[in-house]
Amino acid sequence: MRRTVLAAAGLALVSMGRAMAQERIQIVSPWGEVTATLADNAAARAFARRLPMTIQMRDHLRQEKTGILSSPLPQAQRQVDFKPGTLGLWGSDEVVIYYRGGRVPQPGIVVLGKVAGDVSIFDRPGPVLVQVRQAQASTAK
Template sequence: MLRTTVGALFITIGLAGTAMAEQRIVISSNWGKVTAELADNNAAKALADMLPLTIEMSDHLRQEKTGNLPSALPSSPRVRDFSTGTLGLWSSGDFVIYYRDGQVPQPGIVILGKVTGDVSIFDRPGAITVKVEAAP
Protein backbone atom coordinates (compact mmCIF):
# COMPACT_ATOMS: atom_id res chain seq x y z
CA MET A 1 0.00 0.00 0.00
CA LEU A 2 2.80 2.43 0.93
CA ARG A 3 4.63 1.60 -2.30
CA THR A 4 1.50 2.39 -4.36
CA THR A 5 1.00 5.70 -2.52
CA VAL A 6 4.64 6.71 -3.00
CA GLY A 7 4.45 5.77 -6.69
CA ALA A 8 1.30 7.84 -7.16
CA LEU A 9 2.97 10.77 -5.41
CA PHE A 10 5.95 10.66 -7.79
CA ILE A 11 3.65 10.51 -10.82
CA THR A 12 1.65 13.48 -9.49
CA ILE A 13 4.81 15.49 -8.82
CA GLY A 14 6.16 14.60 -12.27
CA LEU A 15 2.98 15.76 -14.01
CA ALA A 16 2.84 18.98 -11.99
CA GLY A 17 6.49 19.67 -12.82
CA THR A 18 5.76 19.34 -16.52
CA ALA A 19 2.73 21.61 -16.29
CA MET A 20 4.74 24.26 -14.45
CA ALA A 21 7.76 24.25 -16.77
CA GLU A 22 9.46 27.63 -17.16
CA GLN A 23 8.97 29.65 -20.31
CA ARG A 24 11.79 29.52 -22.82
CA ILE A 25 12.91 32.42 -25.00
CA VAL A 26 15.29 32.85 -27.91
CA ILE A 27 17.76 35.74 -28.06
CA SER A 28 19.20 36.21 -31.54
CA SER A 29 21.57 38.65 -33.20
CA ASN A 30 23.92 38.70 -36.17
CA TRP A 31 26.50 37.16 -33.74
CA GLY A 32 24.37 34.06 -33.14
CA LYS A 33 21.42 32.73 -31.20
CA VAL A 34 20.90 31.39 -27.66
CA THR A 35 17.98 29.95 -25.75
CA ALA A 36 17.13 30.92 -22.18
CA GLU A 37 14.67 29.91 -19.49
CA LEU A 38 12.81 32.73 -17.79
CA ALA A 39 12.68 32.91 -14.00
CA ASP A 40 9.44 32.44 -12.10
CA ASN A 41 8.85 36.01 -10.92
CA ASN A 42 6.62 38.98 -11.84
CA ALA A 43 9.35 40.80 -13.75
CA ALA A 44 10.10 37.79 -16.00
CA LYS A 45 6.38 37.23 -16.61
CA ALA A 46 6.01 40.88 -17.62
CA LEU A 47 9.00 40.53 -19.96
CA ALA A 48 7.36 37.50 -21.59
CA ASP A 49 4.20 39.54 -22.14
CA MET A 50 6.26 42.16 -24.09
CA LEU A 51 7.65 39.66 -26.59
CA PRO A 52 8.76 39.87 -29.32
CA LEU A 53 11.24 42.67 -28.68
CA THR A 54 14.15 44.23 -30.53
CA ILE A 55 16.69 45.78 -28.15
CA GLU A 56 19.73 47.90 -28.97
CA MET A 57 22.42 46.77 -26.51
CA SER A 58 25.82 48.18 -25.65
CA ASP A 59 28.78 46.61 -23.90
CA HIS A 60 29.26 47.53 -20.25
CA LEU A 61 32.42 46.79 -18.22
CA ARG A 62 33.36 43.91 -20.57
CA GLN A 63 31.02 41.63 -18.60
CA GLU A 64 27.57 42.36 -19.98
CA LYS A 65 25.40 43.68 -22.76
CA THR A 66 22.72 46.11 -21.61
CA GLY A 67 19.78 47.78 -23.30
CA ASN A 68 16.54 49.61 -22.59
CA LEU A 69 13.17 47.87 -22.56
CA PRO A 70 10.18 49.71 -24.06
CA SER A 71 8.59 49.98 -20.60
CA ALA A 72 9.44 49.25 -16.98
CA LEU A 73 9.03 45.81 -15.45
CA PRO A 74 7.54 45.25 -11.99
CA SER A 75 9.83 44.98 -9.01
CA SER A 76 10.97 41.55 -7.83
CA PRO A 77 13.56 40.41 -5.28
CA ARG A 78 17.12 41.50 -6.08
CA VAL A 79 20.50 39.79 -5.73
CA ARG A 80 24.06 41.07 -6.02
CA ASP A 81 25.85 38.01 -7.46
CA PHE A 82 25.36 36.73 -10.99
CA SER A 83 26.87 33.98 -13.10
CA THR A 84 27.68 33.67 -16.78
CA GLY A 85 24.44 33.47 -18.73
CA THR A 86 22.28 35.34 -16.24
CA LEU A 87 19.57 37.56 -17.70
CA GLY A 88 18.97 40.47 -15.38
CA LEU A 89 17.15 43.70 -14.80
CA TRP A 90 19.28 46.54 -13.42
CA SER A 91 16.84 49.43 -13.21
CA SER A 92 13.17 48.85 -13.92
CA GLY A 93 13.78 49.02 -17.68
CA ASP A 94 17.42 47.98 -18.15
CA PHE A 95 17.71 44.47 -19.67
CA VAL A 96 21.11 42.83 -19.14
CA ILE A 97 22.79 39.72 -20.57
CA TYR A 98 25.81 38.76 -18.42
CA TYR A 99 28.53 36.89 -20.30
CA ARG A 100 30.92 36.72 -17.31
CA ASP A 101 30.50 35.95 -13.59
CA GLY A 102 30.45 38.89 -11.23
CA GLN A 103 28.76 41.02 -8.65
CA VAL A 104 26.84 44.27 -8.83
CA PRO A 105 26.49 47.01 -6.20
CA GLN A 106 23.32 47.61 -4.21
CA PRO A 107 20.44 47.48 -4.89
CA GLY A 108 21.39 44.47 -7.03
CA ILE A 109 19.60 42.99 -10.04
CA VAL A 110 16.36 41.16 -10.61
CA ILE A 111 17.04 37.74 -12.13
CA LEU A 112 14.97 37.41 -15.30
CA GLY A 113 16.34 34.06 -16.42
CA LYS A 114 19.33 32.00 -17.47
CA VAL A 115 20.81 31.35 -20.90
CA THR A 116 21.05 27.62 -21.64
CA GLY A 117 23.22 28.07 -24.72
CA ASP A 118 26.69 29.50 -25.29
CA VAL A 119 26.43 33.09 -24.08
CA SER A 120 30.04 33.77 -25.11
CA ILE A 121 28.68 34.97 -28.47
CA PHE A 122 28.13 38.31 -26.67
CA ASP A 123 31.68 38.42 -25.27
CA ARG A 124 33.03 41.03 -27.66
CA PRO A 125 33.25 44.80 -27.55
CA GLY A 126 30.69 46.99 -29.21
CA ALA A 127 26.99 47.43 -29.59
CA ILE A 128 24.59 44.77 -30.87
CA THR A 129 20.91 44.60 -31.75
CA VAL A 130 19.15 41.55 -30.32
CA LYS A 131 15.72 40.11 -30.95
CA VAL A 132 14.05 38.46 -27.96
CA GLU A 133 11.08 36.19 -28.66
CA ALA A 134 9.24 33.24 -27.21
CA ALA A 135 10.81 29.90 -28.12
CA PRO A 136 8.75 27.78 -30.51
Protein backbone atom coordinates in the same frame (compact mmCIF):
# COMPACT_ATOMS: atom_id res chain seq x y z
CA MET B 1 -16.94 18.08 -2.76
CA ARG B 2 -15.53 21.41 -1.63
CA ARG B 3 -12.25 19.75 -0.64
CA THR B 4 -11.96 18.18 -4.11
CA VAL B 5 -12.52 21.54 -5.80
CA LEU B 6 -9.91 23.21 -3.57
CA ALA B 7 -7.41 20.42 -4.22
CA ALA B 8 -7.96 20.72 -7.98
CA ALA B 9 -7.51 24.50 -7.85
CA GLY B 10 -4.31 24.12 -5.85
CA LEU B 11 -2.96 21.57 -8.32
CA ALA B 12 -3.78 23.90 -11.22
CA LEU B 13 -1.89 26.77 -9.57
CA VAL B 14 1.15 24.60 -8.91
CA SER B 15 1.10 23.39 -12.52
CA MET B 16 0.89 26.96 -13.83
CA GLY B 17 3.90 27.93 -11.71
CA ARG B 18 5.92 25.04 -13.11
CA ALA B 19 4.90 25.93 -16.64
CA MET B 20 6.02 29.54 -16.15
CA ALA B 21 9.30 28.41 -14.64
CA GLN B 22 9.95 26.37 -17.80
CA GLU B 23 9.03 29.10 -20.31
CA ARG B 24 11.79 29.50 -22.89
CA ILE B 25 12.79 32.40 -25.05
CA GLN B 26 15.23 32.84 -27.92
CA ILE B 27 17.74 35.68 -28.06
CA VAL B 28 18.90 36.15 -31.65
CA SER B 29 21.71 38.42 -32.84
CA PRO B 30 23.97 38.66 -35.88
CA TRP B 31 26.61 36.97 -33.68
CA GLY B 32 24.51 33.88 -32.90
CA GLU B 33 21.47 32.64 -31.05
CA VAL B 34 20.86 31.35 -27.53
CA THR B 35 17.86 30.01 -25.65
CA ALA B 36 16.99 31.07 -22.10
CA THR B 37 14.62 29.71 -19.48
CA LEU B 38 12.69 32.47 -17.75
CA ALA B 39 12.54 32.80 -13.97
CA ASP B 40 9.26 32.53 -12.10
CA ASN B 41 8.74 36.11 -10.94
CA ALA B 42 6.57 39.12 -11.84
CA ALA B 43 9.30 40.83 -13.87
CA ALA B 44 9.98 37.74 -16.02
CA ARG B 45 6.24 37.20 -16.63
CA ALA B 46 5.85 40.85 -17.71
CA PHE B 47 8.94 40.53 -19.94
CA ALA B 48 7.45 37.43 -21.61
CA ARG B 49 4.14 39.22 -22.28
CA ARG B 50 6.01 41.88 -24.29
CA LEU B 51 7.58 39.43 -26.71
CA PRO B 52 8.60 39.60 -29.45
CA MET B 53 10.84 42.63 -29.05
CA THR B 54 14.02 44.09 -30.49
CA ILE B 55 16.59 45.62 -28.14
CA GLN B 56 19.66 47.67 -29.04
CA MET B 57 22.35 46.52 -26.58
CA ARG B 58 25.74 47.97 -25.75
CA ASP B 59 28.76 46.48 -24.06
CA HIS B 60 29.22 47.49 -20.42
CA LEU B 61 32.38 46.85 -18.37
CA ARG B 62 33.39 43.98 -20.69
CA GLN B 63 31.12 41.65 -18.71
CA GLU B 64 27.62 42.26 -20.06
CA LYS B 65 25.40 43.58 -22.81
CA THR B 66 22.72 46.04 -21.67
CA GLY B 67 19.69 47.53 -23.36
CA ILE B 68 16.85 49.84 -22.37
CA LEU B 69 13.26 48.58 -22.49
CA SER B 70 10.42 50.79 -23.71
CA SER B 71 8.87 50.84 -20.23
CA PRO B 72 9.69 49.51 -16.73
CA LEU B 73 9.05 45.97 -15.54
CA PRO B 74 7.58 45.13 -12.12
CA GLN B 75 9.97 44.73 -9.22
CA ALA B 76 10.96 41.33 -7.88
CA GLN B 77 13.55 39.93 -5.48
CA ARG B 78 17.07 41.16 -6.26
CA GLN B 79 20.51 39.64 -5.86
CA VAL B 80 24.06 40.95 -6.19
CA ASP B 81 25.84 37.87 -7.57
CA PHE B 82 25.56 36.73 -11.17
CA LYS B 83 27.07 34.03 -13.37
CA PRO B 84 27.69 33.88 -17.09
CA GLY B 85 24.34 33.37 -18.75
CA THR B 86 22.30 35.33 -16.21
CA LEU B 87 19.56 37.33 -17.90
CA GLY B 88 18.77 40.19 -15.55
CA LEU B 89 17.08 43.50 -14.96
CA TRP B 90 19.12 46.45 -13.69
CA GLY B 91 16.90 49.18 -12.31
CA SER B 92 13.42 48.75 -13.71
CA ASP B 93 13.95 49.10 -17.45
CA GLU B 94 17.47 47.93 -18.36
CA VAL B 95 17.82 44.32 -19.46
CA VAL B 96 21.25 42.70 -19.03
CA ILE B 97 22.86 39.57 -20.49
CA TYR B 98 25.97 38.65 -18.49
CA TYR B 99 28.72 36.81 -20.37
CA ARG B 100 31.06 36.84 -17.35
CA GLY B 101 30.42 36.29 -13.64
CA GLY B 102 30.69 38.81 -10.85
CA ARG B 103 28.81 41.04 -8.42
CA VAL B 104 26.84 44.24 -8.78
CA PRO B 105 26.28 46.88 -6.10
CA GLN B 106 23.09 47.05 -4.04
CA PRO B 107 20.21 46.93 -4.70
CA GLY B 108 21.30 44.25 -7.17
CA ILE B 109 19.57 42.79 -10.21
CA VAL B 110 16.29 41.02 -10.75
CA VAL B 111 16.97 37.67 -12.40
CA LEU B 112 14.77 37.30 -15.48
CA GLY B 113 16.20 33.96 -16.51
CA LYS B 114 19.17 31.77 -17.36
CA VAL B 115 20.70 31.38 -20.80
CA ALA B 116 21.26 27.75 -21.79
CA GLY B 117 23.81 28.27 -24.51
CA ASP B 118 27.14 29.82 -25.27
CA VAL B 119 26.87 33.40 -24.02
CA SER B 120 30.44 34.04 -25.15
CA ILE B 121 28.86 35.10 -28.46
CA PHE B 122 28.21 38.42 -26.68
CA ASP B 123 31.82 38.70 -25.45
CA ARG B 124 32.93 41.27 -28.00
CA PRO B 125 33.11 45.03 -27.90
CA GLY B 126 30.48 47.22 -29.45
CA PRO B 127 26.72 47.35 -29.75
CA VAL B 128 24.47 44.59 -31.03
CA LEU B 129 20.81 44.49 -32.02
CA VAL B 130 19.05 41.46 -30.52
CA GLN B 131 15.62 40.04 -31.14
CA VAL B 132 13.91 38.32 -28.23
CA ARG B 133 10.98 35.99 -28.90
CA GLN B 134 9.20 32.95 -27.52
CA ALA B 135 11.20 29.81 -28.25
CA GLN B 136 9.54 27.31 -30.54
CA ALA B 137 9.15 23.84 -29.03
CA SER B 138 11.38 22.32 -31.71
CA THR B 139 14.18 24.87 -31.16
CA ALA B 140 14.33 24.76 -27.33
CA LYS B 141 17.74 23.52 -26.26
